[in-house]
Amino acid sequence: QQPVQSPQAVILREGEDAVINCSSSKALYSVHWYRQKHGEAPVFLMILLKGGEQKGHDKISASFNEKKQQSSLYLTASQLSYSGTYFCGTFNAGGTSYGKLTFGQGTILTVHP
């Protein structure tokens, strides 16, 4: 039931791009993306709703393929501040999942100068 993220870890140099994927075995209402820096709380990045929409936040964008139950987070021209662990969270379709956001295991992103 937990969404699966890939890759588990990414190492970049400043200015490089990265893609983080999130895949679920269940039908989804929405996908959330959060970033957590070491010793800090997770911080909300964006929400993708049903409809295959793509959203952007500065140079970070994401897509949601409802049919494939997948979402991807795109980080372009990475900056040092992008370092952290990225989590996708999914709201599954169905009444039993009401109010429950389930997180993937996280992707550790490290950006070097």
Next chain:
Amino acid sequence: KAGVTQTPRYLIKTRGQQVTLSCSPISGHRSVSWYQQTPGQGLQFLFEYFSETQRNKGNFPGRFSGRQFSNSRSEMNVSTLELGDSALYLCASSPLQESNSPLHFGNGTRLTVT
């Protein structure tokens, strides 16, 4: 606007004891969720409360319980502590906790069980 406040920040307890953690949500947020974060398991959903009602619960033993008060503040309790309960416990608030509503996390309570 003040963020989500969790108290205490750190706790050290011994096996068999019980512990109560507190969470004050952002003003106006009626939904409070609790998560357990460990290096091995990641962020695991514990439960969610909305207007004093538990709407969903994760796969945790009955030793883990919670409640929400009329002012939306929430507490979670862990009884008969085990070593495996050592973790960062995160509280998150949201206006509605619907699928399109972002979660706002507190800084967590770091629980160590010895």
